[in-house]
Amino acid sequence: MERQHESRDARGLTLVLGATGKTGSRVAAGLEAAGVTVRRASRSATPSFDWGREQGWDACLDGVEAAYISYSPDLAVPGATDAIRAFVAKAEEHGVRHLVLLSGRGEEEAQACERIVQEGKPDWTIVRASWFHQNFSEGAFVDMVLAGHIQLPLAAAPEPFVDADDIAAVAVAALSEEGHAGEVYEVTGPRLMTLEDIVADLSVATGREIGLSAVPHDAFVAGIRDSGAPKDVVWLMDYLFSSVLDGRNAHLTDGVQRALGRPPKDFADFAREFAATGGWSIAV
Secondary structure, three states: OOHHHHHHHHOEEEEEEEEHHHHHHHHHHHHHHOOOOEEEEOOOOOOOHHHHHHHHHHHHHHHHHEEEEOOOOOOOOOOOHHHHHHHHHHHHEEEEEEEEEEEEEEEOHHHHHHHHHOOOEEEEEEEEEEEEEEHHOOOOHHHHHOOOOEEOOOOOOOOOOHHHHHHHHHHHHHHHEEEEEEEEEEEEOOOOOHHHHHHHHHHHHOOOEEHHHHHHHOHHHHHHHOOOHHHHHHHHHHHHHHHHOOOOOOOOOHHHHHHHHHOOOOOOHHHHHHHHHHOOOOOO
């Protein structure tokens, strides 16, 4: 039986970390559309938020009632638990009442960060996700789509890719409605997908054949390193392709349905809608 959620009458200032990122930008926009006052936090914002500069957090947390926590690049990265522990403590000092954490499916380190949030004083909601549809439209793999050829290590098991819009909608609901405190929403798309499935849907959506080549894992990681990517991003790609795609997440969950009362968006629908915007169009 699905729970009925009521909007909050009093909506205090809500801090959105990573407000220029894939989910943070969507969460901020969704909250503002719902009438919530938002403080968009990023390195370029005023006040500025930087995970590596704790002395700047007080200004960001001043007067804040709730916060969306998105840790960059990922909670699996070494040092994330220390940062989350420090942020939760600082949030408690400022009287923050509710924390919503974006976490990672099948990541032991991310679950350790979840426990830190759950053991703190504020109410909490966990939104646990893995690979996004948007990795192919505004993320690491968009250039491959534009080039017409996906070159990635082939996963050992299919993955239930999830739409960033759905992730954000769950977070917005948790931050703007009653009834989500103490919930762990593990969110997936509606079906398990291999890279072959992804390429097939991309080909239909773009109207051109998108190829797929398997790249050895070590060569893929070396390519990322040679591209000049930051060390933590190189580490993360190595970790995600060697560990998280080993089958541990090869099952569907009902997090989107429970939180929003509707099914999650399918990758094919996402691809068709994004293609219609011209986002994968090639200049001729």
